[in-house]
Amino acid sequence: MIRIKCPYCGDRDHSEFTYGGDGSIVYPELDASVEDWTNAIFFRKNIYGIQTETWQHVHGCRLWLKIKRSTITHEIESIEPAHKEIIKMVKNK
Amino acid sequence: MTRFNAWNVLKNGFINQTGWQRQWRDPVLKKEYDVVIVGAGLHGLATAYYLAKNHKINNIAVLEKGWLGGGNAGRNTTIVRSNYMMPGNHEFYEHSLKLWENLSHELNYNVMFSQRAHVNLFHSPAARDSNARRYNTMLLHNTDAEFWNLKKLKKTIPHLNYGPNARFPIMGAAVQKRAGTARHDAVAWGYARAADSLGVDIIQNCEVNGFVRRANNIDIIETSRGQIKAKKVGFAVAGNTSRLWQMAGLDSLPIESHKLQAFVTEPLKPILDQVVVFGVGGAHFYISQSDKGGLVFGGDLDWYKSYAQRGNLPIVQDVAEAALSILPCLGRVRLLRHWSGIMDMTMDGSFFICKTPIDNLYLNAGWNYGGFKTTPASGWHFADLIANNRPNKIINNHDLKRFEKGVNIDERGAGPDPKLHG
Ligand SMILES: Cc1cc2nc3c(=O)[nH]c(=O)nc-3n(C[C@H](O)[C@H](O)[C@H](O)COP(=O)(O)OP(=O)(O)OC[C@H]3O[C@@H](n4cnc5c(N)ncnc54)[C@H](O)[C@@H]3O)c2cc1C
Ligand SMILES: [Zn+2]
Numbered sequence: 001m002i003r004i005k006c007p008y009c010g011d012r013d014h015s016e017f018t019y020g021g022d023g024s025i026v027y028p029e030l031d032a033s034v035e036d037w038t039n040a041i042f043f044r045k046n047i048y049g050i051q052t053e054t055w056q057h058v059h060g061c062r063l064w065l066k067i068k069r070s071t072i073t074h075e076i077e078s079i080e081p082a083h084k085e086i087i088k089m090v091k092n093k
Numbered sequence: 094m095t096r097f098n099a100w101n102v103l104k105n106g107f108i109n110q111t112g113w114q115r116q117w118r119d120p121v122l123k124k125e126y127d128v129v130i131v132g133a134g135l136h137g138l139a140t141a142y143y144l145a146k147n148h149k150i151n152n153i154a155v156l157e158k159g160w161l162g163g164g165n166a167g168r169n170t171t172i173v174r175s176n177y178m179m180p181g182n183h184e185f186y187e188h189s190l191k192l193w194e195n196l197s198h199e200l201n202y203n204v205m206f207s208q209r210a211h212v213n214l215f216h217s218p219a220a221r222d223s224n225a226r227r228y229n230t231m232l233l234h235n236t237d238a239e240f241w242n243l244k245k246l247k248k249t250i251p252h253l254n255y256g257p258n259a260r261f262p263i264m265g266a267a268v269q270k271r272a273g274t275a276r277h278d279a280v281a282w283g284y285a286r287a288a289d290s291l292g293v294d295i296i297q298n299c300e301v302n303g304f305v306r307r308a309n310n311i312d313i314i315e316t317s318r319g320q321i322k323a324k325k326v327g328f329a330v331a332g333n334t335s336r337l338w339q340m341a342g343l344d345s346l347p348i349e350s351h352k353l354q355a356f357v358t359e360p361l362k363p364i365l366d367q368v369v370v371f372g373v374g375g376a377h378f379y380i381s382q383s384d385k386g387g388l389v390f391g392g393d394l395d396w397y398k399s400y401a402q403r404g405n406l407p408i409v410q411d412v413a414e415a416a417l418s419i420l421p422c423l424g425r426v427r428l429l430r431h432w433s434g435i436m437d438m439t440m441d442g443s444f445f446i447c448k449t450p451i452d453n454l455y456l457n458a459g460w461n462y463g464g465f466k467t468t469p470a471s472g473w474h475f476a477d478l479i480a481n482n483r484p485n486k487i488i489n490n491h492d493l494k495r496f497e498k499g500v501n502i503d504e505r506g507a508g509p510d511p512k513l514h515g
Contacts, residue, residue: 014405015407053397
């Protein structure tokens with residue numbers, strides 16, 4: 001089991017989360033070329049090592065997280081909310 | 094190579110089994126080859142065999158970083174079927190099934206191919222209809238396909254959960270009778286032995302760590318046993334494809350590496366004669382019984398990208414739950430082992446046998462979790478591509494350009510998310 005420290009809820013099992021996928025994709029402008037869009041949607045570096053990926057805490061606060069994790073050992077290097085403004089808004093309430 | 098036949102078995106009975114030779118050599122790596130295949134899994138070994146057999150190319154090496162058949166080749170649940178319907182796929186998988194039907198003779202090696210039927214259960218009218226569409230398409234392409242009603246199903250496979258309290262009552266099944274299982278290790282060993290006897294050098298414990306390119310070619314292959322040259326290079330490294338791709342100076346691929354687990358129980362007396370597949374309400378489960386009696390089964394991926402060949406526990410629980418909901422009689426059976434392998438999952442769930450941006454490099458990858466059944470056809474078509482330097486009609490769209498061209502081959506219609514394809 002991977003343990004993920006949700007910035008909002010704390011340390012939880014990964015089974016409370018769903019895996020989004022590659023968090024490093026930058027989508028091009030709407031009118032970009034077919035090649036650019038093909039690359040963004042279909043082509044991946046498939047990193048052997050530390051990669052940035054998204055997870056959602058579906059059985060918790062439902063925040064989307066951006067996580068740096070090793071695809072070799074599953075060790076997590078860093079965790080942050082995918083949308084930092086949201087957590088600020090929630091915490092300020 | 095001593096052939097396996099009744100005469101040699103008899104003869105060796107009299108001479109204390111001293112008349113057998115080793116099944117393949119342990120050759121010294123040469124400096125130069127016509128073709129070098131990276132990866133001695135099923136696909137690499139089959140490719141070498143068909144290159145030698147069909148195309149008379151004999152100066153071939155297969156380089157393997159570990160031992161042959163130690164990757165996904167030795168980790169899969171051995172299901173063989175051809176219930177595919179997309180153009181390009183159905184021809185390919187049916188070709189593969191036909192090759193399976195004669196494989197033990199072809200290789201002079203008993204691969205224990207057992208056409209015990211693949212029984213795909215359905216639990217709702219919608220699932221019945223979509224199965225009917227797929228299995229009718231198969232019939233139109235002259236592949237065998239049947240529908241079984243509950244009566245027939247109950248008679249043939251009595252132990253399934255037909256009870257009124259089943260969460261998803263069984264309505265019937267879509268069946269392919271020519272489908273079944275084979276002994277995975279025997280397939281790797283059979284191809285290795287047959288390729289070796291045609292002169293192919295299988296070099297184990299020889300890891301490829303880099304390439305030197307010249308013009309638009311791979312000039313030198315750097316291995317843990319030194320540098321070698323090859324006129325043509327083929328990749329058949331399954332879950333490690335992206336790593337090799339980047340070693341060759343190339344960038345991204347429509348592939349993600351994910352892990353899939355498999356499970357085997359203690360041996361039991363015969364209880365299940367078919368391959369049974371159960372998939373409903375998010376569950377995914379397939380099971381068969383090996384000749385040793387162990388129940389061999391599996392489910393979904395571990396759901397996150399990984400190169401670690403070890404599985405996680407939530408999936409063990411999911412698979413156990415699925416097992417009990419469909420075969421409650423297994424409740425007290427003990428699990429013997431479980432393990433995982435690294436799958437080359439693609440953006441549309443279909444494979445690549447194609448040329449690459451490098452002139453003398455060819456790619457065989459993207460087998461998702463269905464690359465055992467494709468072994469013979471994969472080797473056959475990859476050899477055809479390498480020898481003739483052009484894709485044939487069947488694999489014409491199984492290339493890296495298909496996404497840009499808009500001809501995705503997405504059997505499931507799951508879209509560009511590799512973990513959703515199976
Ligand atoms: C748990 C599980 C269940 C499965 N069930 C089924 C099933 O029921 N039916 C089905 O059809 N398919 C199934 N599959 C899929 C099937 O096993 C694979 O698609 C297929 O084995 C992949 O091809 P391969 O045998 O050539 O791969 P592998 O056996 O993985 O071969 C690749 C080889 O490349 C070597 N290699 C990697 N990098 C290097 C390097 N740098 N230098 C040298 N060598 C290298 C590896 O060591 C490995 O031996 C399953 C897979 C798994 C893991
Ligand atoms: Zn949370």
